[in-house]
Amino acid sequence: LQTHVNTTRSLVESPEEIKEKLNVVEEEIKELENKIQEHNLAAQFLELAETEVHQKFTHPLEIESKPILKSVTNGHYRDLKINEDTLDLLIKVPEIKEYVDVSILSQGARDQVYFTLRTVMVNLLSGNLNIPLILDDPFHNFDEVRLKNTIEIIKQISKEKQIILISHRPYHNEFKNFATNVIELK
Numbered sequence: 001l002q003t004h005v006n007t008t009r010s011l012v013e014s015p016e017e018i019k020e021k022l023n024v025v026e027e028e029i030k031e032l033e034n035k036i037q038e039h040n041l042a043a044q045f046l047e048l049a050e051t052e053v054h055q056k057f058t059h060p061l062e063i064e065s066k067p068i069l070k071s072v073t074n075g076h077y078r079d080l081k082i083n084e085d086t087l088d089l090l091i092k093v094p095e096i097k098e099y100v101d102v103s104i105l106s107q108g109a110r111d112q113v114y115f116t117l118r119t120v121m122v123n124l125l126s127g128n129l130n131i132p133l134i135l136d137d138p139f140h141n142f143d144e145v146r147l148k149n150t151i152e153i154i155k156q157i158s159k160e161k162q163i164i165l166i167s168h169r170p171y172h173n174e175f176k177n178f179a180t181n182v183i184e185l186k
Contacts, residue, residue, distance in 0.1 A: 068119055068153055069112070079099075080113065111138060111139070115135075132162035132163065135164065139167070
């Protein structure tokens with residue numbers, strides 16, 4: 001019987017060993033609970049920061065975009081709204097005199113809206129820094145009239161800001177009158 005008791009004791013952990021493991025697990029639980037609290041606090045601060053950025057930039061983005069939007073779209077679209085909470089973009093369609101989600105516009109019209117927003121955002125987000133406006137084939141779906149209007153806008157922007165345009169289309173003829181450096185790769 002003593003042999004069986006000794007064998008059982010050797011196979012089963014002592015109460016002290018079990019208490020020690022329990023203490024380790026309880027410490028791990030406390031650390032994980034602290035991490036949960038840290039995560040929740042960080043999420044709250046990020047949500048506040050996101051709301052603040054939305055509130056700070058949404059209205060100026062709407063206001064400063066309208067003249068460019070009007071010009072780029074050859075006067076067709078003149079007004080846009082940005083939902084402060086979701087950043088959903090709505091465009092006023094003159095034919096129905098209502099705001100619609102930008103996603104239902106044609107690809108060319110969406111590209112024109114996004115070009116407008118990028119152009120304004122680079123100034124709003126850069127603050128006092130004059131960072132370049134980098135455009136990667138933004139005019140692919142523009143018709144000739146809207147492309148001409150957009151080039152005029154770029155011409156005005158280029159007086160104060162460096163513009164880097166990357167495209168597979170040969171725009172060099174349109175830009176040669178005001179671009180200081182056109183690099184053509186073949």
